[in-house]
Amino acid sequence: MTVLQPRSPQRVSAPSAATRFDWSRDEWLAYADRLLDTARIFASPGHGRIHFPGAEGGYGHAVDGLEGFARTFLLAGFRIAGARGEGTGELADFYRQGIVTGVDPDADDRWVRLDEHAQAKVEAASLALVLDMTRPWIWDRLDEVTQQRVIAYLAPVVGDSTYPKTNWLWFRVVVQTFLRSVGGPWSADDIADDLALHDELVRDDGWISDGFERSYDHYVGWALHTYPVLWSRMQGAGELAGGRTPADIVRLDRFLQDAVALIGGDGSPLIQGRSLIYRFAAAAPFWIGAMAEVPSVPLGQLRRAANAVVAHFADAAVPGEDGVLTMGWHHEWRELAQSYSGPGSPYWAVKGLLGVALPADHPVWAAQSTPLPIESGDELRTVRPAGWVISGTQADGIVRIVNHGTDHAADGSLVGDSPLYARIGYATAAGPLANQRAWEEPLEQSVALVDAAGRATHRAAMDLIDVRVQDDEGGRVGIAASVSRAHWIDIRPTAHRHGSGIEGEIEVAGAVEVHSLVRGPWEVRLVRVDSLEPGVDAASLSLRVGGWALAADEAPRSPNEGLRPNEGRITVSGPSPRRTPSSQDTENRADAAASVFADALSSGIRPLLGAGAASVETREDASPLGPLAAVPVITFPVEPGAWTATLVELTSAELASPGDAAVALEADGDQTTVTVTWPDGTATTSRLAHPGTASVANR
Incomplete structure (x- = not known):
């Protein structure tokens, strides 16, 4: 018999009625605010880039900084929208200044352009999504020069046929929908092609393959089901959807019936698939189900599922004492990341905090907590x-x-x-x-x-x-x-x-x-x-x-x-x-x-x-x-x-x-x-x- 010391406390817990999976909305906000407060510490002088500590990623320092800004901007957007702008003026000002700097071609900390590096196409979707979501508090308060620079920054997406035929299709749809709403260039053919591609990737029982390979993982939930619902809520998306949204929600509803069964009794999501350094992004589809008002999974179970996933990592001290998300699972382990990932990459995890975009009077917060399948x-x-x-x-x-x-x-x-x-x-x-x-x-x-x-x-x-x-x-x-x-x-x-x-x-x-x-x-x-x-x-x-x-x-x-x-x-x-x-x-x-x-x-x-x-x-x-x-x-x-x-x-x-x-x-x-x-x-x-x-x- 050989004995080894353990790394961490017991990772499996017996199901209980304890409140560790029933955070109040204030607790959700506190967790989100801690991540946002830490992010601002690592911002560049003009706020255009956020460089978290750690070794440079495979795509270089500039891309790392853009990721740090765009991915935390997602969380800032959720926070501002959920508060309806109240009490979030300083946060909005910080990211608004970052936008001014990011699209300034002469700024030292400007954003990497879409025609300079393909990773910018991913981050552009976060920028466009949040600019739409927070329109009264950020976009409408940008000066005209900056607005035109934002449009010019996003414009290369139009007609770009180099997007991989994967969940990336939604990055092009989201950006062009925003461009259309602000008088920028857009292509009806591009959007139609991307929506058709999405439909080609749909499989039985609400599942969607991330591309034409046999690719089933967390991207099914945090991308291929999340973006259709968020997109449907963007300005003008209803005119582009052609009545497809109800079918998207039916598929989401069926997927969630399986997804809630994939959460462990300790809240852990399945440790499978790429991009696991995004950790609690696995909670995103449950919040999307609440937004979409799916009929089959109760609001209280959707909230509990999202909470279980995030609480699992919070219990494992994620983020650490410095408030930074690292590349790893319970602790930093660079091998878990893709070779190109950088210090800002893990912040796609904030998709799992999408619930803070739901205001305090949303019924999800008052719904009675419903046990997960593993608890029942x-x-x-x-x-x-x-x-x-x-x-x-x-x-x-x-x-x-x-x-x-x-x-x-x-x-x-x-x-x-x-x-x-x-x-x-x-x-x-x-x-x-x-x-x-x-x-x-x-x-x-x-x-x-x-x-x-x-x-x-x-x-x-x-x-x-x-x-x-x-x-x-x-x-x-x-x-x-x-x-x-x-x-x-x-x-x-x-x-x-x-x-x-x-x-x-x-x-x-x-x-x-x-x-x-x-x-x-x-x-x-x-x-x-x-x-x-x-x-x-x-x-x-x-x-x-x-x-x-x-x-x-x-x-x-x-x-x-x-x-x-x-x-x-x-x-x-x-x-x-x-x-x-x-x-x-x-x-x-x-x-x-x-x-x-x-x-x-x-x-x-x-x-x-x-x-x-x-x-x-x-x-x-x-x-x-x-x-x-x-x-x-x-x-x-x-x-x-x-x-x-x-x-x-x-x-x-x-x-x-x-x-x-x-x-x-x-x-x-x-x-x-x-x-x-x-x-x-x-x-x-x-x-x-x-x-x-x-x-x-x-x-």
């Missing part, structure tokens, strides 16, 4: 377009997903697995490994063929073959499955990553089929190597199945320190053989399991079918949740056509099961039936879908 009971549901099964368990407060359809890759492409998208599982209480090695080598929450040189295969872009919830006599079971052309990759260096996996020279290993059966804190992961490529020798390979990664502060100490797992320390237990198991190992040993305990969490793994050997892999400076991460894994010999089964568990340490479970498979022609006896003694029977026998519509 266990949750099991699917997100079909993303290929996700969501499993939330009230007892430990953890929400997990198993993922068989999201990889930030295009159909049919063979690229590296993005650790932020292509892993089999993500959760609110455990983070993916995200250092450079994690991009090169899938480990946690993965199934990989590993060759004699230690190279692990990738699965992007996998094919989704099943995602559903089955009602069985023994209870409900979530089922998702995919098949991939498992491949090794020799990396091609790149200057910037935007979420997709690495590219390089590809060597295909074979076809690997993975099925996840989900119930409560458990996943039974069934794996079959359907075939190997000619020349690929099964005897030279091993099949590695990785469990959940947990992280802590320090390197391993000496063993046998006499600490129990539930004392808030990390413990790594189980055998650690560095060998490939032999096919002659016909029975699973009683100790063929591995567990990692961290901050009252437990990550366990155990073979149920096949000759699996257990071990624990450690990685340094690989996790956003701590400097040392540990991953329990099971390694099997490779036998094409044979099934393996592994029990994977993530729960609180006090609820961790001994892992007693069983799997029985029955084949009948092309049909396979699996009976699982779960650790709690419940038995369920499910029929598996195989490639070519099932399909999932409208991914």
Whole structure:
């Protein structure tokens, strides 16, 4: 047994009726004001740029300063609009002066122009949105020269066809809508094209892909659902919308039914997808739901959801004592950011404080608080377009997903697995490994063929073959499955990553089929190597199945320190053989399991079918949740056509099961039936879908 010191207090809390998720409006304002007060400390002399402390971002010092201004201007706009201008005169004056300076071509701290750097196109949308939102207190009080300079600054957006076909479409729509409202240039064709693109990205059940790759993440909520509603409230937008807004709200309403189920009992959002340094921006769609008056999710639950997310980070001392948002999750960890991100980038988090734009007399503030799904009971549901099964368990407060359809890759492409998208599982209480090695080598929450040189295969872009919830006599079971052309990759260096996996020279290993059966804190992961490529020798390979990664502060100490797992320390237990198991190992040993305990969490793994050997892999400076991460894994010999089964568990340490479970498979022609006896003694029977026998519509 090896013991590590924890980084932080327990990250999982039992649901309660405590008021930590029921801030008053004054508490929301105080949190927002602290961020705004700190931002002004770091402003340039003319207020045109705000340079937060930290290393320069990949786009340079000038872009960093523009981001610092524009992103905090969002929050200033929310604050001013929510107060209807009362008591916010000094704040409005500060940012109004920044605008005067920003568009002055001779000012030292002027803004980077849209034709100088593409990042300015992103920030321009924040500028335009808030100028519209605060029109009586900022725009109308700018002198005519400055107003014309603002129009000239924003004008290059018109006719610009270089915008990525992602959530960026809304940046062009928002800017041109504002330009139109102030007599500036605009293009009806541009707006029509962008709205049509948005509609092309719409999927089932209110979900929207961030581009034409399989990209489902927090951008669905904080961008692709947030901007349509904010845009509809801009001056003149109703004339451009063509009656589309009700349909946008219907999709938002359906999305929010899933989104509220993705918040953990401790308020944590799902630790998945790019731009996680925006942290509590994940609260934005709940406020947008309140603004749009969605019918299906109560106002009190929308407010509580937003509050839970923001309070989660406030409880983790975000921002820190200096009042600055850093690039990280609970603490600064630069690896979590995109390579181009700078010190001002994290301030897109302020979208999660959008509620302060709702005045004190808005009904959301008086609505009775409604518990989140995780506070009311266990949750099991699917997100079909993303290929996700969501499993939330009230007892430990953890929400997990198993993922068989999201990889930030295009159909049919063979690229590296993005650790932020292509892993089999993500959760609110455990983070993916995200250092450079994690991009090169899938480990946690993965199934990989590993060759004699230690190279692990990738699965992007996998094919989704099943995602559903089955009602069985023994209870409900979530089922998702995919098949991939498992491949090794020799990396091609790149200057910037935007979420997709690495590219390089590809060597295909074979076809690997993975099925996840989900119930409560458990996943039974069934794996079959359907075939190997000619020349690929099964005897030279091993099949590695990785469990959940947990992280802590320090390197391993000496063993046998006499600490129990539930004392808030990390413990790594189980055998650690560095060998490939032999096919002659016909029975699973009683100790063929591995567990990692961290901050009252437990990550366990155990073979149920096949000759699996257990071990624990450690990685340094690989996790956003701590400097040392540990991953329990099971390694099997490779036998094409044979099934393996592994029990994977993530729960609180006090609820961790001994892992007693069983799997029985029955084949009948092309049909396979699996009976699982779960650790709690419940038995369920499910029929598996195989490639070519099932399909999932409208991914």
